[in-house]
Amino acid sequence: MIGEKASPAFLSICEGVIGMHDESKFDYQQEIDAIRKRFDFDLVSIALVQPAADQFVLTWQYASGNLNDRYKRIILHSGKGIAGMVFKTGKSVVIKSIRSEIDPKDLFKYPIIVAEQLQSVAAVPLWKNSRVAGVLSVAFREENQLTEERIQAFQQSIEPKFGPFFTKEMVEQ
């Protein structure tokens, strides 16, 4: 499952939407594989807003280190789930311990955490034209792996831009 790519036709759609010149060279899968390796994450995934033909829904497009394909079925909703919170607020979310921060009764609302057996998660917004256009999420299957230093190092590695996206909210010309 590791390193699986979306179909080429699909990629071309994404590029068409994003429509910037440096885009075609940006290989998301390669990038998240590299992030995963560098920081020892168990799972790295990207959700992107889809083109008009797909009603601009937010869905998971790429994953590295996933156990299964359940993430592909899911359509994210603004304000729901971890990626949904990041999308809605434009703020990063860090959950160092799923066990102690999320009530087990509410866990079903986080299907990716359940399906991928995650224990700690961080998610950051990806900005484009001063709007959140995607979410980059990193996770561990063990607790207490998501240390402050690691989060900082990861944040620094993707600043100021991750491919076509800004990783900080900023005023663009």
Next chain:
Amino acid sequence: MTQMNDAHMSVLLKNLYMNSMEAIFFVGEQGEVLAMNPAAEQILDIDVIEQLHQGTQVSICQTCAGYTNEEAMLSCSNCFLDHNEGDFSSFQVYLNTRGQGIIPYAASYHTIDQERGIRVFMLLNLTRQFKTQEMLYRTNMTKYVIKAQEDERKRISRELHDSVAQELLSSLVDLRVLKYMNVDGVVLDKLQQTEASLTRLLDDIRHLAVELRPASLDDLGLEAAFRSHFKWIAQNYGLLVSFDSELSSARYSNEIETVVYRVCQEAVLNALKYANTDEVQVRLHEEQGDLQLIVRDEGCGFQPNTRDPKGTGLGLFGMRERAELVHGQLSIRSEVGGGTTIHLRIPLSPTRSEEGDAE
């Protein structure tokens, strides 16, 4: 009747006194207990009876907790024991009974010997009747609550779907028209972003409406409602529901369809929350004059009669309550490690449903 002699009569009366389920007390002029039958002795505390046998004057007041009048459930004002003018041919009294605490009784208290002031106090235990009444009341209440909830959900759902979503859609169309007018690139970009967020908002509102109560359930029936619900479940939670319907778009009464839909919704949600699986099978078919719904998962299962349920434990209770509304039966089979099966049967035969309507 006239032929019955006194001897015969006294035998009958004696039998009545000794064997009746009704507790009978004979009360003297001072309110003291003159005699009581075995059923009455069952009620009173042992030490009270002992006092009686020792010749100590005992009054009913020692075990009485009060009677029900217009003012209060348990009242001592205008006590029947010394308030002789009132009509105490039938009233409700609470006695502190042996081993069972305070229990309601239907009572009557009247004079049987005017000269010596002897009165009889008869009691019939009301606990069972009260329980029956309470059950009846609760079932009716549940029906009303469920109906009120469904009606209100339908109202809000329609409102969202017909007015809010419609208004939003027409604004969205206006916005799209703007794109084809002579506007420069920056504005076009902004327009596209606004269109994207409005489209998502419209989608969210529609989902909200369907979640409350799917219009398709009222307009198109169970099968259509289920298909869109399961699609939504897959998109939101990644749970795959394999749906197998043999109804060929048959329609049933609104009440039955609501029950089947809600029970299935709850069962699938339970599987999602607790079964630790990402596949559920749902089968809907008619058999032996019953409409049958089977929801099956191969998940971790549970102990059906456990004392500490995962979650509130109200979900299964609610499913049963709903099933009973349409005289349906719900069976839940599950074992740890062996998955769970929910089986709902609802009788469709017209005679029975007419009975249901008549109630």
